[in-house]
Amino acid sequence: MAEKTALFEDFLRCHVCSETFRDPVSLSCNHSFCSSCLQEFWEQAENKNCPICKRKSSKEKLLVNFALKELADSFTRKQKSGLCEAEKVEKKVEVCSQHPEEPRLFCKDENRAICPVCESSLHQSHKVVPIEQAVSDLKEKLNSDLKSLQDKRDKYKQVEETYNKVNEHSKEQLLTTERQIRAEFNKLHKFLKEEEESRLAALRKEEEQKRKTLSREMKSIQEHISSLSDSISAVEQELQKHNMSFLSGYKDTQTRARARAHSSLSDPQLLSGTLTDVAKHLGNLSFRVLEKMKEKVHFSPVILDPNTANPSLYLSDDLTSVRFGGTKQQLPDNPERRTYYVTVLGSEGFSSGKHSWTVEVGDHPLWSIGLVKQSAGRNEESLSPKSGFLCLVHRSGKYTNGDGETVRVTKSLQRIRVQLDYDNGEVSFYNPEDTTPICTHRDTFTEKLFPYFNIGWSGDAQTTDIRICHTEISL
Secondary structure, eight states, X not given: OHHHHHHHHHHTBOTTTOSBOSSEEEOTTSOEEEHHHXXXXXXXXXXXXXXXXXXXXXXXXXXXXXXXXXXXXXXXXXXXXXXXXHHHHSOOOOOOSSSSSOXXXXXXXXXXXXXXXXXXXXXXXXXXXXXXXXXHHHHHHHHHHHHHHHHHHHHHHHHHHHHHHHHHHHHHHHHHHHHHHHHHHHHHHHHHHHHHHHHHHHHHHHHHHHHHHHHHHHHHHHHHHHHHHHHHHHHHHHHTSOHHHHHHHHHHHHHHHHHHHTSSOOOOOOOSSOSOOHHHHHTTHHHHHHHHXXXXXXXXXXXXXXXXXXXXXXXOTTSSEEEEOSSOOOOOOOXXXXXSSSEEEBSSOBOSSEEEEEEEOTTOSEEEEEEEETTSOTTOSOOSGGGTEEEEEEETTEEEOSSXXXXXXXXXXXXXXXXXXXXXXXXEEEETTTTXXXXXXXXXXXXXXXXXXXXXXXXXXXXXXXXXXXXXXXX
């Protein structure tokens, strides 16, 4: 395109002044020049020959070539405005590579433009259409491809938006989880500090009691020692007397000494248990503290996974209870989240062994509990066993097995015990009050099963939260 622009510019250039024509005139030899440049050239040459081919001009009076002037002026204006687009006013005409004809047809077999001569000679058996139709069809196809690309880009933008939401939600989760971890450890620290102070106080109390006992014993011993010392001093003084004086008081002194020596007072004995009972305070100390800690901490056999919860569900801080909320939370649509039904899954899946847990449902009117196969779609419309849902369902006061079959119970269930025997392919439900069986799903399990909770609106019921009951554990 730049080469063609240069040729066009050269075509509009005066060969005398080397600039774009100004009021161009054309000679009989078809060479053109600026009118003023040609007059000046002829005056200097003293003849009227063409400056290029040297042929003598046969025209007596030269008239301005207005067509050429219009082209030159237009080109000059575009040059001055910086928009030299002469190639745009020049109609681009392509010519067939084999014939001096403009291609007006399109060969679909060879996928190229052809001229009428080519069609009659080389493309008679090919599918040929007018070039305008071919362009229209191809543009339609390209627009279809463009639409696919735009749709693909929109999907990537949606994923990008979801990732942004995931990133922001992850930051919130970090802060919330960090705060809850600190709160839990603060409770433990407080308990341990109180337990430490309690045991140190018990140690000090024992020491005080034993110190008082020893003090009493020491005081009694000292009193006896003082009394005996007085008796000994009296005997020793009697022994210092001379013959007659000693004999006159001997009998009385002996009587008193023997009475004191052989009195009912027994010989002194050391009391046992006067030392600190170290074994009582230190023996199995950590274990005994841990035993007591069981009153403060609890174990739940199932922990709810907040990343799977429907936005309408609200989970407790300890992730063991769930309720249906009035408004949807702004949560990212991550792949794990259940959005079709108001459900939440347990955080741990099972692929072997026996597992059980108890769920407190109270008088809540709408719920489904049990297990779901890992392969079940997160937006599955059916909650039947065929779709991978092994549940007990409660709707409008009726209990079903999720497959449309009514389950008969003798009284309204307040708690449900869910029991999984993976290896034998059984999911059973019991009334934990009397271990009465409710229903059982049987299957051959080949994938992970996750605890499943589907919660509806509680309405006027007293129970709003479905809760996983704590389990006693042995240390």
